[in-house]
Amino acid sequence: NETVFTTVTVIDVNEEGKPVIYMECFLGIYSQLENTEKGRRTVIVGRGNTITEAIQRINQTASREVSVVYSKMIVFTKKASEKGVGDFLDILVRDQESLLRPYVVIFDGDPMELLNVKLAQTDYVGLYLEKQFQSNAISNMIKPYNLAEYMNLRSTKAQLAVIAIIGVDENEADPYLGIKEAAVVEDDKMIETLTEDEYKSYCLLSGFSKATLLTVDNPQDKESKITLNVLNNKTKKSIKYDGKSGNLIHYKVELNLAVSFEETQKPLALKDDSIRKKIVKEIQEKIEGEGSALFEKYKVMGIDLFDVEDELYRNYPKYQMSDVVGSTDIEIVVKVHLEGSPDTQNYN
Structure with a gap:
C-alpha cells in the first residue's frame, strides 16, 4: 500500500505568518515475513509560503501520496485563527479528495503538545476527537461544525461562527483532551473568546x-x-x-x-x-x-x-x-x- 492516510490536520503559522502544517498519519507497512499489512502512527510536518507548498513538502517527506479521505478533524491553532484562516480554506474545499466532513476546531497551544498527548483510548488524536464530537455528551451540548457547515456560515449576513476551542488537561489521572472555551470567528478571523x-x-x-x-x-x-x-x-x-x-x-x-x-x-x-x-x-x-x-x-x-x-x-x-x-x-x-x-x- 503506497498511501498514507491522514486522521487529523493541524494548521499553524510561524512568526512570519506563513503556514506550518502538521498531519497525524496512518502509515501502512507490508510485512513479507508475515504476509500481512500493519500500520503505525506518524506525524509529518510541512512548511511553505502557502498551504499548497506546505502540503507538497509533506508529500515529499512521506515519499508517497498522502490522502485526506479519512481525515477526521481540521484543527487551526489559536495563532493561525487570530491571523485569519481564509487563506487556508481554498485548497481544503477544492481538493477532490476532501469530503468536507472533518470537524473544525481551534487548539490553544503548540501543535506538538496536541499531537504528542498520550491517550488511554487510542494512539490517534484524530480518532479520539472525532469520537468525542460525535458522542451525545458533546453533540447534545454544543454545535460541532464540520468543514461544509463552516463554509455555509461564511455566506450569512454576520459571516460569523462560534467554534469550540480544545485543550490538553494534564491534571487528570489520564491526560484529557476536551473543550475549554469557544472562539468567535468573524470573516474567518478569531476576534473574541467565549468562556x-x-x-x-x-x-x-x-x-x-x-x-x-x-x-x-x-x-x-x-x-x-x-x-x-x-x-x-x-x-x-x-x-x-x-x-x-x-x-x-x-x-x-x-x-x-x-x-x-x-x-x-x-x-x-x-x-x-x-x-x-x-x-x-x-x-x-x-x-x-x-x-x-x-x-x-x-x-x-x-x-x-x-x-x-x-x-x-x-x-x-x-x-x-x-x-x-x-x-x-x-x-x-x-x-x-x-x-x-x-x-x-x-x-x-
Whole structure:
C-alpha cells in the first residue's frame, strides 16, 4: 500500500505568518515475513509560503501520496485563527479528495503538545476527537461544525461562527483532551473568546444545546449549590420590526426546558411546592440574566453573535438597515418543567 492516510490536520503559522502544517498519519507497512499489512502512527510536518507548498513538502517527506479521505478533524491553532484562516480554506474545499466532513476546531497551544498527548483510548488524536464530537455528551451540548457547515456560515449576513476551542488537561489521572472555551470567528478571523459559561449560554439560546448541566443556589441554603440536568430544550425565536419606533427591533427567544435533579450539596425538600417554585425561578433568572448580558456584551462591540440580521431579513426581506444588532433589544423567556429525582423525592 503506497498511501498514507491522514486522521487529523493541524494548521499553524510561524512568526512570519506563513503556514506550518502538521498531519497525524496512518502509515501502512507490508510485512513479507508475515504476509500481512500493519500500520503505525506518524506525524509529518510541512512548511511553505502557502498551504499548497506546505502540503507538497509533506508529500515529499512521506515519499508517497498522502490522502485526506479519512481525515477526521481540521484543527487551526489559536495563532493561525487570530491571523485569519481564509487563506487556508481554498485548497481544503477544492481538493477532490476532501469530503468536507472533518470537524473544525481551534487548539490553544503548540501543535506538538496536541499531537504528542498520550491517550488511554487510542494512539490517534484524530480518532479520539472525532469520537468525542460525535458522542451525545458533546453533540447534545454544543454545535460541532464540520468543514461544509463552516463554509455555509461564511455566506450569512454576520459571516460569523462560534467554534469550540480544545485543550490538553494534564491534571487528570489520564491526560484529557476536551473543550475549554469557544472562539468567535468573524470573516474567518478569531476576534473574541467565549468562556465556558458564556459558551453554554450561547448554545442554550441558539437552540444547539439539547442537554446540559445547570448549577444554581440551593433555596434552602444559599451557601450551597444544586446541579440540574437539562433533559430537553425546545427553542423558539421570533423577531418584530415595524420600521417605526426609532427603528427598534425586538428579538425574542423562548426556551422550554425539561429539567431533572442531579446533585445537591445540602438537604433539599423536593416535595415542597414552594421550594420547587424557587428553584424554577433560580433557573429562569440565571438563563435570562446570563443570556441578556452576553447579548449586550457583543451588541456594544457591534458583533451579531446570535445572527439577528439573518433572522430579520428572513422575516422582513424588504427592510435594509445599516446597524441591525445595535438597534435590537432581546427578550428571553424561560419555561421550566421541573421533574423529580429518578431515585428519590427528597435529598437529605
